[in-house]
Amino acid sequence: MVxxxxxxxxxNTKVALCLAGGGITGSMFxxxxxxxxxxxxxxxxxxxxxxxxxxxxxxxxxxxxxANGYTPKELFAAIAENRNSPINFKxxxxxxxPMADFVRAVVPMLKRLPSLLRYGWLNRRHAxxxxxxSIMQEFGPPGLFSLNNLDKFLAAVLYPEGKTNDFRNxxxxxxxxxxxxxxxxxxxxxxxxxxxxxxKAVAASAAIPLFFRPLRINGQDYIDGSTGQVSHMxxxxxxxxxxxxxxxxxxxxxxxxxxxxxxxxxxNCGRLVQKGMxxxxxxxxxxxxxxxxxxxFARFKQEHPEIDYVVLQPNASEGFLFLHGVMEFDSRxxxxxxxxxxxxxxxxxxxxxxxxxFAKHKIRVRDSIQ
Numbered sequence: 420m421v422x423x424x425x426x427x428x429x430x431n432t433k434v435a436l437c438l439a440g441g442g443i444t445g446s447m448f449x450x451x452x453x454x455x456x457x458x459x460x461x462x463x464x465x466x467x468x469x470x471x472x473x474x475x476x477x478x479x480x481x482x483x484x485x486a487n488g489y490t491p492k493e494l495f496a497a498i499a500e501n502r503n504s505p506i507n508f509k510x511x512x513x514x515x516x517p518m519a520d521f522v523r524a525v526v527p528m529l530k531r532l533p534s535l536l537r538y539g540w541l542n543r544r545h546a547x548x549x550x551x552x553s554i555m556q557e558f559g560p561p562g563l564f565s566l567n568n569l570d571k572f573l574a575a576v577l578y579p580e581g582k583t584n585d586f587r588n589x590x591x592x593x594x595x596x597x598x599x600x601x602x603x604x605x606x607x608x609x610x611x612x613x614x615x616x617x618x619k620a621v622a623a624s625a626a627i628p629l630f631f632r633p634l635r636i637n638g639q640d641y642i643d644g645s646t647g648q649v650s651h652m653x654x655x656x657x658x659x660x661x662x663x664x665x666x667x668x669x670x671x672x673x674x675x676x677x678x679x680x681x682x683x684x685x686x687n688c689g690r691l692v693q694k695g696m697x698x699x700x701x702x703x704x705x706x707x708x709x710x711x712x713x714x715x716f717a718r719f720k721q722e723h724p725e726i727d728y729v730v731l732q733p734n735a736s737e738g739f740l741f742l743h744g745v746m747e748f749d750s751r752x753x754x755x756x757x758x759x760x761x762x763x764x765x766x767x768x769x770x771x772x773x774x775x776x777f778a779k780h781k782i783r784v785r786d787s788i789q
Contacts, residue, residue: 432780433470434662436485439712440476440645442745443513444754445668449481450457450498452731453491454667459766461771461783466491469664471592473654478666479595479621486593487582495759499752505576510748512572514564514631528558530762560646562632566622573615573618586613586620594654597641600633605647607654611636630746649712652719656726662780667712667732668758671705672741678710681742690766701741727776731762763788 438449453466460466467490474482484494497507535554539546546566564733576671577584586593586609594609606612608620615636623634624644632642644651650665674691675682681698691698719730733740739757743750766773767788774784 427473432435433659434780434782435471435473435652435658435664436466436469436482436662436664437473437650437652437665438475438478438482439649439665439667439669440643441668442477442626442717444740444743444745444747444748444750446477446481446749447498448663448668448758449478449666450491450494450735451755451760452762453481453485455762455766456664456761457491458554458763458788459784460777461785464782469591471594471658471660473585473594473596473651473656474621474624475596475649475651476625477628479624480569480573481616481642482593483574483595483621486591487590489582495755498512501752508572511568512528513569513748514746515568516564519576531558533577560631560632562626564631565633567627569625570616570622571776573621574616577617584618586615586617589617591618591672592658594651594658595620595624596644596648596651596654597626597634598644598646600640603647605644605651606639606641606691610654627745636644645708648657648715649708650715652716652728656719656723660726662727662729662777662782664729665716665731667709668737668740669705669708669712671702671709672731672737673735675736691759697744698741702746707739710758729773731765734761737761 439445456727457466467485468489472482472486474480482578483612484506487578494506494574496502496505501507522576535558536565538554542550574584576582583589592609594607595617596605596607597604598604608617619634619636623641625631626634626642628642628646635641649669652663652665655663672681672691681691681694684689691702716730720726740754743754770784770788777784
């Protein structure tokens with residue numbers, strides 16, 4: 420399904436916005452970036468006027484709302500000012516663990532425990548503790564949290580007049596990739612299937628393994644859309660985009676102890692190995708994500724040299740975003756402001772480049788940014 424460029428646009432090329440994943444903190448960074456972009460553009464263009472939106476994992480939440488007409492300004496204000504607004508999501512709108520869900524997860528484990536003990540006893544001469552732990556994985560739930568709350572939250576904010584939870588009723592192109600757990604293949608909601616509700620497609624794309632349970636849609640189980648690719652810019656290219664703005668919130672930190680560094684508990688300069696397993700694991704995940712992003716980006720640039728691009732991401736030498744876990748809820752205000760002000764700073768530094776680049780696609784940029 421390919422929609423045409425809006426009749427109100429004076430452009431003859433499509434422009435796309437790709438929002439990568441990064442959990443709650445990543446989506447906050449992206450909203451800050453989008454508000455900065457709106458402050459960069461002149462009156463003739465806004466973030467809500469991109470032709471194509473590609474949302475991956477947590478970025479799919481933001482992409483679905485912006486494609487539906489929610490402006491970066493109102494998203495930013497609702498969260499940064501903690502307003503009593505439907506779009507100022509609560510922790511329970513993303514994840515929680517009701518007692519009923521906990522019981523449903525534990526009961527099957529308890530029922531199967533005798534058979535595991537019997538197996539261990541009969542094979543006591545050969546079975547090791549690691550063998551038993553490996554078998555026990557089948558007894559546990561496929562993830563900690565359900566995505567039903569996220570599905571319900573998005574369905575509600577996409578319900579009011581002028582919004583839609585149906586890909587087919589959108590005026591913009593919206594594509595949300597997720598990964599089929601059993602085949603390992605990418606499935607693009609809005610392209611491969613536009614009949615699934617947008618809210619459910621977003622929940623499927625946001626199913627971070629272990630943290631969230633895979634989401635079943637039409638008999639198939641889906642996990643995080645970032646599992647294979649990071650930006651999925653090839654979707655935008657295939658649908659005719661000639662300018663692609665990519666926001667990637669997930670970069671590794673450059674923890675140089677002689678300059679910028681992560682502090683330890685006692686306030687000293689600390690190496691990552693001193694920060695514990697969680698920080699080491701997070702750095703490894705970020706390195707892998709950045710590597711996949713750079714490899715994919717280099718490939719598509721080589722295959723499509725005619726396409727212009729803008730990449731916005733955190734500064735690797737700044738540890739601010741790294742200090743907050745991807746699913747941390749309480750730091751939303753500080754991170755959304757960090758995304759805004761770091762992007763504004765980047766745009767001021769490279770304003771001439773942005774003016775020339777966007778001008779090629781008949782998008783005017785302000786002469787100065789406050």
